[in-house]
Amino acid sequence: DTEVTQTPKHLVMGMTNKKSLKCEQHMGHRAMYWYKQKAKKPPELMFVYSYEKLSINESVPSRFSPECPNSSLLNLHLHALQPEDSALYLCASSLSKGDQPQHFGDGTRLSIL
Amino acid sequence: AQSVTQPDIHITVSEGASLELRCNYSYGATPYLFWYVQSPGQGLQLLLKYFSGDTLVQGIKGFEAEFKRSQSSFNLRKPSVHWSDAAEYFCAVGAGGSYIPTFGRGTSLIVHP
Numbered sequence: 001d002t003e004v005t006q007t008p009k010h011l012v013m014g015m016t017n018k019k020s021l022k023c024e025q026h027m028g029h030r031a032m033y034w035y036k037q038k039a040k041k042p043p044e045l046m047f048v049y050s051y052e053k054l055s056i057n058e059s060v061p062s063r064f065s066p067e068c069p070n071s072s073l074l075n076l077h078l079h080a081l082q083p084e085d086s087a088l089y090l091c092a093s094s095l096s097k098g099d100q101p102q103h104f105g106d107g108t109r110l111s112i113l
Numbered sequence: 114a115q116s117v118t119q120p121d122i123h124i125t126v127s128e129g130a131s132l133e134l135r136c137n138y139s140y141g142a143t144p145y146l147f148w149y150v151q152s153p154g155q156g157l158q159l160l161l162k163y164f165s166g167d168t169l170v171q172g173i174k175g176f177e178a179e180f181k182r183s184q185s186s187f188n189l190r191k192p193s194v195h196w197s198d199a200a201e202y203f204c205a206v207g208a209g210g211s212y213i214p215t216f217g218r219g220t221s222l223i224v225h226p
Contacts, residue, residue, distance in 0.1 A: 004156070033213075042203055042216035043157065056213075090156050098213050100147065104156030 004105035023091030117217035136204030145207035
């Protein structure tokens with residue numbers, strides 16, 4: 001069982017929809033990460049939050065909007081996505097930014113119609 | 114900037130056989146090195162990490178890796194593979210202060226009975 005919980009596990013949405021991905025951890029970690037992973041590819045870092053503040057944004061399009069309302073929760077708000085945004089979205093956490101190991105959730109499989 | 118090369122896209126072994134997955138990195142100083150495993154439908158799990166010290170690192174699930182500075186390599190080994198080891202394996206390097214890992218493209222391990 002993973003200690004990082006992501007919901008939903010699967011999400012299908014149209015290009016005009018607005019949806020959110022949720023990530024939760026109760027390990028007291030103060031760094032949280034969003035990754036995007038296409039099939040048969042490595043994860044690509046999207047965002048890093050450190051102590052609830054956005055620390056790194058890897059030039060991600062504005063149709064992806066992260067939010068960290070508290071130290072246990074990380075959201076990724078989605079709006080006007082494109083078909084190429086279909087992927088597995090992984091959340092991870094660590095004690096502090098860059099600390100290892102990162103604990104990964106099982107991801108949300110996102111499909112854009 | 115750091116980079117990681119995993120030269121083998123697929124590796125096929127028989128159950129009970131030994132395994133070696135190759136990883137080469139590029140970085141000017143001594144990097145942090147990691148091996149992660151990803152089973153189908155799951156997130157990434159850290160197998161082992163190298164920061165400094167003993168160049169032979171023991172990890173979980175019976176895996177080990179050896180850091181060879183002269184060859185810029187960090188190969189993953191296991192003496193006897195089990196069918197449950199079939200998964201995607203990612204080598205990663207962390208450096209540059211944040212130590213957030215940069216992943217290699219991955220090696221898919223297929224285990225024959």
